[in-house]
Amino acid sequence: MFTDSVTITIKSGKGGNGHVSFRREKYVPNGGPDGGDGGKGGDIIFEVDPGMNTLNDFRHKRKWAAQNGEEGGKRNCHGKKGEDLVIKVPEGTIIRDEGTNEVIMDMSGEHKREVILPGGRGGNGNQHYATSTMQAPKYAQPGQDAIELLVRLELKVIADVGLVGFPSVGKSTLLSMVSNATPKIADYHFTTLQPILGVVDLGDGEGFVMADIPGLIEGAKDGVGLGHDFLRHIERTRVLIHVVDVAGTEGRDPVEDVYAIHAELSAFEPKLLEKPMVLAANKTDALLPESDALERLKEEFEPQGIKVFPISAAKNEGIKELLYAVKERLDTAENQKTTVYESTFDPKLRMFIEEPFTVTRADDGAFVVEGPKIEKMLGYTNLESEKGFLFFQRFMKEQGIIKELEAKGMKEGDTVRLYELEFTYYP
Secondary structure (H helix, E strand, C coil), X not given: CCCCEEEEEEECCCCCCCCCCECCECCECCCCECCCCCCCCCCEEEEECCCCCCXXXXXXXXXXXXXXXXXCCCCCCCCCCCCCEEXXXXXXXXXXXXXXXXXXXXXXXXXXEEEEECCCCCCCCHHHHCCCCCCCCCCCCCCCXXXXXXXXXXXXXXXXXXXXXXXCCXXXXXHHHHECCCCCCCCXXXXXXXXXXXXXXXXXXXXXXXXXXXXXXXXXXXXXXXHHHHHHHHHHCCEEEEEEECCCCCCCCHHHHHHHHHHHXXXXXXXXXXXXXXXXXXXXXXXXXXXXXXHHHHHHHHHHCXXXXXXXXCCCECHHHHXXXXXXXXXXXXXXXXXXXXXCCCHHHHCCCCCCCEEEECCCCCEEEECHHHHHHHHHCCCCCHHHHHHHHHHHHHCCHHHHHHHCCCCCCCEEEECCEEEECCC
16 A cells, blocks of 8 residues: 555644742751753654655554643752654655645755744743742743644655656656666556566666656546556656657547547646657557557657657657656756745644733833743744744734734834843844
8 A cells, every 4th residue: 555645643742840949958047949941852853764655654643742741849959851753755745734725845856854843841840939028929821832733644756757647658667667666566557556666777867757647548637547646746847758658558539548648737737748758659669550650649749849759668669868858858857956835824823812912111122022922932942943933934924913012102113021031022
């Protein structure tokens, strides 16, 4: 069973609660507060595993949770940090929010290891709340809550070249002839039930990765047949080889076949037809002498910029010319890099939607922003990192805080204070 889409629940660890305790030592009858801080909750981390190529590991385990942080102890003992949970996935896995379908992270390119859900910050022990007027505080800060999210993992195979076409046109045969792949080959529909990758070696260190995408049929875009399940894998490829049965061994017209498959690709994602493409007119060994199918393919598609290469995958004829033409298109294609989908959803932002905040003006003229929304954000955000600072900027804008500050009269150069954090506003 090849699994390339699965829905799971992920949950970071809750921060440990701060502790309430007081020094109890001989000759120290009224010891001060010594409650320790709670430990940080564990993060949910996704990591690319080069040895994985399916999402099968997630079929029978649907809930993944990091460890909670431990509560602080007496004598200023800090609670133990909760263990992070590292979830390993194949390269090319897209993590989406199940509710909105937005991309949280695409585990491709430079994204080899990413924190998707941070654990909650541990709460402060009561030692932090001692003041000149309150020397024996009997309260401590609770640890911050965990973040739980329902996500969909979606695998899009990463390959330079994708083979597309109707079932039984010879895609698997072609892949087996030019690469190290060993796909099942038989004369019936849907022999290929999963994308199969093969490395094509052209010598002198030149080559590329080719993927045999399961055969499409008309109606695949609407969920008919198996082809619909694998259309997503074509999105990663940089060049397409459309394999067509030029001999019409199953009674179909090759020109009509090409247009039918193009219609399926376009209906699924119109940009697929913008990729560089060549036509591999396969089964020339079965072409009848009186057939004009090859000429009709060339007359129809070469004026459209789609070069036609007559080949016989079974007899290894014409393949060399096809492969070098594909390599040339790879070298000149504008999309040299693998497509990496941009993150459009940050799950941490969802936590703060219902939390209130207030904006007031301090005696020194600074704008003061306080409330549970701000406290929680500061607890989850490392502002010293570039990623954390970018999240902070996005938080201030998307949570409506900047808008509220401007409504209160904030202008360029004004000071904004969020508890211990202070910055100067520049739009």
